Amino acid sequence: MSMGNIFSILSILALIYVSWGRRKEIKETYKKLTMTQLLSVIISYTVAIFVAVLLIYYGRNWLVSYIPFEPLKFVVSIIIIITVLACCLQVLNKVLKKISNGIL
Incomplete structure (x- = not known):
């Protein structure tokens, strides 16, 4: 393993x-959430995960392909992953607050 x-x-x-x-x-x-709010929360999480995966996979591969130095590729990959996750979480939190009227 x-x-x-x-x-x-x-x-x-x-x-x-x-x-x-x-x-x-x-x-x-x-x-505390209504059924519509709960469904919207589930959809929001699904979309956020989908967007994050796409940006991390395709965006990282595209940007890293221009870097010839292997250790630098790793560092840039980590920076891209952290940046994408932080941005997606920030947007997701704003969307969830709006959907749930401040409950989440």
Whole structure:
């Protein structure tokens, strides 16, 4: 088993642990939303994930293809990933606040 697989498994286990501990709080928050709001939240998360994956995969590959130096490719890839995730999270938070009227 490679380090990448071990890291992925540990990350998933940590996410499950945190979610399990906060499940009551999360459930109460979602009960405050109407069905339309809940559906809009699900669609918003799906679109945000889709856009982030597209930008990270295609945008990173396109930009990194112009860099001949391998270690610099890695650094630029990390910067692109962090930037895309930060931008997508910021937009997602604004959209969710507007959809849920400040509940989320």
